[in-house]
Amino acid sequence: MSDELNHECGIAALYWLDEPQGPSGPAEKAVVDGDVAPLMPGMLLDLQNRGQLAAGMSSYNKSRVQRLATCKGVGTVTEAFRMSRPAKFAQMLSECAGDACIGHVRYATCGADDERFAQPFERYHGRLWKWFCFAFNGNLANYGSLRDRILARQDYHFALNADTEVIMHSLAYRLRGDRAARLSSVMASLAKDLDGAYNIAFLDGMGRMVIARDPLGFRPLSWAVQGRLFAAASESVALTNMGFDNVRSVEPGQMLVVENGKLKVERFAKPRSKALCFFEWVYFSNVASEIDGRSVYLARSRSGEILAEMEDCQMDDSCIVVPVPDTAKAAADAYAYRMHVPCVEGLIRNRYVGRTFIQPSQSRMRSVRGKYTPLASVLENKRVFLVEDSIVRSTTLKALVGRIRQQGKAREIHVRVACPPIVAPCFYGIDMSTLGELFAPPFLPNRYQGRPSADTLAQMAKSLGVESLRYLTVPDLADCLKMPGSDLCTGCVMGKYPTFWGDKMMRCARANSNSGRQGRTYEQNARPQGAAK
Structure with a gap:
């Protein structure tokens, strides 16, 4: 990621x-x-x-x-x-x-x-x-x-x-x-x-x-x-x-x-x-793990197959599939296999730089600059189908796209995301607790139903600086994980939460976003010691 x-x-x-x-x-x-x-x-x-x-x-x-x-x-x-x-x-x-x-x-x-x-x-x-x-x-x-x-x-x-x-x-x-x-x-x-x-x-x-x-x-x-x-x-x-x-x-x-x-x-x-948090399969857990009897690797591989099934771009000999290391690799391999396109390492990860999503925000951008090296020998003059496991904030993805174009000299960049758009904060353990930090919400309608429209995807792609963008839909998650969708927490992709306080924190997040308040929602709503009751 x-x-x-x-x-x-x-x-x-x-x-x-x-x-x-x-x-x-x-x-x-x-x-x-x-x-x-x-x-x-x-x-x-x-x-x-x-x-x-x-x-x-x-x-x-x-x-x-x-x-x-x-x-x-x-x-x-x-x-x-x-x-x-x-x-x-x-x-x-x-x-x-x-x-x-x-x-x-x-x-x-x-x-x-x-x-x-x-x-x-x-x-x-x-x-x-x-x-x-x-x-x-x-x-x-x-x-x-x-x-x-x-x-x-x-x-x-x-x-x-x-x-x-x-x-x-x-x-x-x-x-x-x-x-x-x-x-x-x-x-x-x-x-x-x-x-x-x-x-x-x-x-x-x-x-x-x-x-x-x-x-x-x-x-x-x-x-x-x-x-x-x-x-x-x-x-x-x-x-x-x-x-x-x-x-x-x-x-x-x-x-x-x-x-x-x-x-x-x-x-x-x-x-x-x-x-169950679907993000465990999409990104967080080790690819060798099994969660509640479901293989993390097979779930990620299936997400790549679904991306291939929905693909509407015509492929030619100049096309390559490039995973964003490392968590997108299983999806990219499956996507490339179905599309009959080579899957290559066009981005080399410096493994001595930590996972930037698991780092505090002040060091995230500093880390990403040294984390990935685009290979011009692989990317130059290619139509690159960049497979990503998810897009949350998009700031580092935009920087990566810029480096693939400028340093890698790619002709086109098409982003394929093995996850639905992240439309709402998480209050259950993933550090994305504010609306303002998320990429997708400004592009989506008020009554979003889990399937971004073609117009929405085109606007998102333009914002990212890529030729096209495709996501999984929310219903695709059940297919990937081979379990009922009702068994999954989809708060971050639908804005509806499985607990009372999750819904309440979402209302607080909206209010904080409208008023310009910064910081984690659940911390903002804890009254300081000594404050009036």
Whole structure:
């Protein structure tokens, strides 16, 4: 994706169970003396595509005075854990040694870009069930409302402006009392308050672990067991790369609980209509992952086939298909195969520049200039069919088109997008929460039905500086993912949201856009501490 998006993070968890709960295998055999901490950095590296601002891990070890130990820092996994310095890395693993561990990689969809916001969060307490750490993947649409409600209680205070802190206070409140609360009751109570996307990895001072997926299933979450080793991660690839061969999805509203060294599966919320984020297949997830039984690669490949089926431009020997690396490659390959046109690498990606959609805005444009190099030897005098996975803001795509023309010397550029137009913000974990930043809305009619007209596409193409532009339609998403369209969240492509607060935030986004207010919608609607009620 040239105009890359910021995602909401990734979580991972490991537990060395008291007894085997499945056949043994290579993942279990990689554990030495019951210490699972050395496996966590590798899992987080497999989730690095989901966030590059910070990384961290927390472990449990009942033989350690500091039963919960947390290590985290700003930067990539390698940077945060100082993996390039073997002695420092070994020391960190020694300090975090334990039979249970949770981990996190972060991009900031809420809160600032500094170490205070790195996860897991840890809350110390003298009573073990009140001493906990947790990691969170998602975004709460009702963050501002929950924050205000907590502040209305006596002597509450927020040190950070982030929904993760809201969850921490909410968990702490439900863990109060003189006896350890049932974790299923804690999650059931929490679910009644939270509106939005949330996958949670929780670990307390008693060694209890919870892995939970929100009742609508916005974000993916996978798990597996091999012998005594239990593992969970935001993406299945982090588990298959460890050697797990029976990877399953956590169902929406389901939680995996480890207590007294035993794993059990429970439901903390009643089944509801699903709202799976289609962007996970389109862009965010690793192409080797499977989400709820659907292959990311095959979904992207099918999107390219559909683009070919709708193609109305005549092809000739001067035509080439060029993917925008890397997430558009599967779509471009399938599109080119169907069109009988060569698919070539006309853009070379500098892999040492991070994903610009997962970077803060101030560094996005600086990164894109050094991220792609057009090859004139491939592009010169060609009719280039540039396949992109999505267009969000278009600023970097416009810059890329200019470089393909000027540096690559292409004769024509036709853009094909393996996603419908993004017409509305996301309030569930993708960092596009304002209308003003989006490319498509100014071109679309008020009663847009998910299929851009030929006139609309022509206007968009002119704005981008290309000869033609084609998108998938909203109904095409169900075909790509091989699932009912009703199971998908289509808020960002239709402007209609699956939760009450999603719709409410959309109304706020429109008001903010009309008044010229800047900043993330859900943060703007959180009243500052001390403000009049």
